[in-house]
Structure formats: structure tokens, C-alpha cells
Amino acid sequence: IGGFADGNGTNAQFSGPRGIAVDDSGNIFVSDTSNNIIRKITPDGTVSTFAGNTTLHTYSDGSIGIRGGFADGNGTSAKFYSPHGITVDARGYIFVTDTNNHKIRKITPSGMVSTFAGSTDGFADGRGSQAKFNYPYGIVSDRLGSLFVTDYYNCRIRKITSDSVVSTFAGNGLNCANDGYNINGFGTNASFEGLSSGIGVDSSGNLYVTAASRIKKITSAGKVTTFSGDGFFSSISGRIGYSLDGSLIDASFGFPEGIVVDSSGTIFVADTFYSRIRKIK
Secondary structure, rough: OOOOEOHHHOOOOOOOOEEEOOOOOOOOEEEEEHOOOOEEOOOOOOOOOOOOOOOOOOOOOOOEEEEEOOEEEEEEHHOOOEEEEEEEEEOOEEEEEEEHHOEEEEEOOEEEEEEEOOOOOEEEEHHHHHHHHOOEEEEEEEOOOOEHHHHOOOOEEEEOOOOEOOOOOOOOOOOOOOOOOOEEEHHHHEEEEOOOEEEEEEOOOEEEEEEEEEEEEOOOOOOEEEEOOOOOOOOOOOOOOOOOOOOOOOOOOOOOOEEEEOOOOOEEEEEEOOOEEEEEE
């Protein structure tokens, strides 16, 4: 049952947590999405509210609920609206996709929140607030300090440099919710059938993205290929010859979401529909 409470271990409560990231000291940062806050968990299991606040709102019918907002500031004076993805860069800065605000927020190790990129919903490249996103979900930082974002409704992968310059790294945004738009290629010549929140990076700078029922690989040069998944998914009965596991291309996924790459290059995928954690060597 969702709720809100700071405390140690199982005494703490979350509501719809989505993103998770770990810093070099072993602290875990969680985007507590439905509470519109960022939580911190120390190595001994102590949960605290690191940034944002659970603002209560009285609706027209008299009911009271938590409502997102927007404000930069220190710690709990800041506000988020449905934060999803979260990552920690090599310097210890935390970056969050503030999804319903269509912005990328930056949090210093001391808890100061600022808007790093984005403004209103839409699509535009540019520096800082000149850029526009349309429900950014996943985010990851590479070893060079660049950020990569799954821009959900724009169906593109966006790149953000350390000085907040936003560009389109891959995808042309063409009708991405429909079948037949899984097109491999370089950069903006590629199309995705759909993007989720899953984006990971390996030590060589290759990105791995969960898109519809496939895992896509994007090299540091922007070449998009299908890394794993046959692209077939049936929520009813499967098909003749159906194989959940198998070779990279023969394997099948059901709406994969989270994805992470470990230091040895092994990939782990949260396969949402099939309720499995998949391992790709």
C-alpha cells in the first residue's frame, strides 16, 4: 500500500517509486513518483526526503490528495511533478526527469535543486530552457558526463552535454506508437516503435534502450540497431515456435521497462508483462 513516511527500513513508506540510482558512497536515490519527491536511502537503510515535498491539495469535491508542482530551491522547498528517471553522474550530481513538468532537474550533493534543461512540453533542441521535451522518462549519465534521455512522446533519444546543450541523438519521432516504424539507421534516420523509461549505458558509451518489445542498441556514434528481441508480443496465447529465452534476436520480451548494464557488460532487463528479470550476456 502506497504512503509516505521517512524512517529506517520497513518503517518507511513510498508511493509508486520508479527510478533508482546509487552514488559512489552507496547511497540510494529514488524517484518517489506519486509522492512527487526524491528519497535518499543510506547504506544502513535509513530513508529520508532528499528533495521535493508532498504538497496536499484540496480538490473541488472536497477530497484531499498529493499534487505535483514546480519550484527550484533547496531540499524540501523544491517541487516536482511525477519524477521518473534518476541518475548520478561521476561528480555526484543527481539528475531527474521531472516528467509532468517536461524538464530535467539537477540536484547537488547538498540538495540544491535547479532546472537543468527544458521548459514547456513540445520538441526543440537548444541550451537549457530553450529546449523542449514531451514527457521525458528515462535518464542515464555516461562516463564523459553527458546525459541521455528517453523523450517518450517525442519518441527520440535526447543528449544533454555538461553545459546543458540539448540535441537529438537518435530517432525522428515519426508515428512511433504504431507498428512498422522500427527502423534502424544512424541518428535521426532511425525510428522507434515506442520508448519506455529504460535506458542504460556500458563502459564503451553504447546505449541500450527498451523500445516496444525490443532492446535497441545505440553506439556512441549514433548507430541504432536491434540488439535483442524478435519484435513479436502476444498478451493472449503466444504463437507456434514462441520462445521467451533464446538467442539475441529470437528471444521475446513483453513490454520491457528498466534496463541496466553492469561493469562486465552484462545487461539486466525488467520484463514488465512477463514479470521476469532477464539477463543478456
